[in-house]
């Protein structure tokens with residue numbers, strides 16, 4: 001790897017798409033999992049092995065549920081095997097039916113979870129100047145068949161929840177938030193987790209706080225929590241006593257061990273993300289046509305997604321060009337959430353005209369690029385990635401020519 005501090009700026013020739021060698025000898029992923037203390041993790045796993053209690057509401061799952069509820073300041077936290085099943089459990093427990101308004105600009109699991117339980121997703125555009133669902137568009141999409149609105153706190157930035165709560169109350173709709181990106185993020189000084197009827201978190205390996213695979217539902221409603229716990233465990237209310245159509249959505253003890261251990265290093269994970277975010281923000285700030293999604297520093301943030309938007313008209317390079325330039329350097333940036341759920345199957349076939357309602361979503365999916373961060377990305381790595389981007393944007397026509405060869 002080449003030195004960055006004090007070294008001359010990278011030139012076009014230094015780039016791997018020209019005559020240079022890749023600046024990273026190994027692939028740099030965006031979602032390298034964070035791991036807390038290996039020793040503490042192994043200690044917890046050894047305890048689990050000694051107890052011979054591996055799943056089904058074991059002590060580690062119960063401890064993690066209690067700790068997360070306390071941390072988030074919410075009455076109930078129900079851990080699940082992943083966030084996708086958590087979404088399905090929540091939608092089923094709330095008895096959603098007919099149509100549900102949901103953004104297309106999200107990970108496909110948000111929408112699949114609706115379709116999977118036989119509810120029609122109605123795609124809503126993003127708000128101007130935001131990557132989150134537009135409440136005014138959502139209001140216009142409400143019909144007599146609408147049963148809920150599902151917002152997604154994309155990148156950890158809270159939806160316009162006050163407006164959405166007013167719309168949901170006015171039309172007697174359920175309101176659910178997919179908070180998969182928003183663990184440890186606040187809005188109006190309050191950690192996300194208490195909004196709407198319930199909120200869903202993802203603790204997948206690629207999230208800054210992970211349980212290998214895992215998810216959680218948080219809610220203030222004791223009634224909903226009880227129903228969710230039944231649904232998560234096949235509907236068992238006691239031995240041999242099944243009271244509803246449940247499924248297996250349980251988190252295992254080894255996953256909870258990872259979560260308890262990660263929780264002890266949460267500040268360290270966030271500090272690494274924030275350090276990288278600030279490097280990207282400051283180094284890329286002056287580039288015309290490149291905009292970094294900024295986080296409000298007066299709120300708590302996890303900084304786990306470093307998101308840039310590239311305006312080809314201003315930079316001379318498209319997002320896809322930049323993606324290829326970075327890939328040549330072994331930097332695996334990702335174009336989340338291209339091409340938008342409405343252009344993925346089965347929605348593309350079921351709702352071929354959905355795009356007409358989604359002009360801002362369609363434009364954004366062509367511009368967004370997510371850059372690597374997390375503990376596995378050093379400040380030097382982040383600086384080098386910025387140098388590569390700066391060098392490319394300094395010579396867009398030459399880069400386009402090199403890419404076309």
Ligand code: T4K
Pocket residue numbers: 029030031032033082083084085106107109110152178180181202203204205206214215332334336
């Ligand atoms: N709602 C929203 C808004 C979400 O973003 C997600 C998940 C969900 C719901 C559903 O949550 P879960 O049911 O998964 O709990 C990844 C994650 O798999 C997915 O969980 C996440 N969102 C999404 C944003 O990112 P992919 O398709 O990008 O995964 P993949 O395998 O390409 O991995 C991404 C990068 O991470 C790669 O460069 C490889 C690297 N990686 C991955 C894994 C699993 C590692 O370095 N180590 C690993 O162990 O979806």
